[in-house]
Amino acid sequence: EPEVTQTPSHQVTQMGQEVILRCVPISNHLYFYWYRQILGQKVEFLVSFYNNEISEKSEIFDDQFSVERPDGSNFTLKIRSTKLEDSAMYFCASSVARQYFGPGTRLLVL
C-alpha cells in the first residue's frame, strides 16, 4: 500500500533556529495536511493545503509557520524561529478521500 513518508524522523534544534520538516505525500493525493501532537496531548490540526495554497489553518498555525510544495512531490512545514513549546511530533497527512498519515517527525527544541 502506498505510504506517506516524512524526514527526518527526529530533529533536535536550538530555540530560535529555523527548522524544515519534509513530507512526501501519496502521489495521486490532492489534499495535504500538517498536524502536531505534544507529548501526552491529543493530535492537533495545523494546516491544510490544496491546489498550491492553504485552504484552512488552525489558531496554532501563526506567522512563525509556513508550508510549501516546492516541487511535485514534497510538502514542507517550516518553523521560522522555534520555541520550546514547539517540541512535539509533527505528522503529515494526505488524502483523496480519507487521510493517510506519515510516521511523524519528533522535534525537540532545546
Place this chain on the structure above:
Amino acid sequence: DQQVKQNSPSLSVQEGRISILNCDYTNSMFDYFLWYKKYPAEGPTFLISISSIKDKNEDGRFTVFLNKSAKHLSLHIVPSQPGDSAVYFCAAGGGADGLTFGKGTHLIIQP
C-alpha cells in the same frame, strides 16, 4: 473547547472479548467520523470511518456505530486480539477539512 471527547483514557479487555471504545462530539457540522489506531513512535493508521448519513459501518472485526441525535459514536472490536493493543483516536471532520481528534483511549488486550 474539546469538540471531540474520548472520556476513557484507557480500557482493558480480555482477549477474545468485545472491546467498545466511545467518543462524543459537540460540533453538529461534523459529517464524517474516523477511527485511527496508533502505536508508539508511529503515525495514526486509519481503521474505519462513517459518514453522518449512516448509523453503522462494518469492516471485519471492526464496527463503528453513529448516533447523531446523541452526538456519540463507538468502535466495537470483536473478538479482541493481542495485536489490537494500541491507542485509538476518534476523529471528526467535514470534506477535506483538517480533522479534530479526541485525546485517545489506550486499549490493552489481556491474554
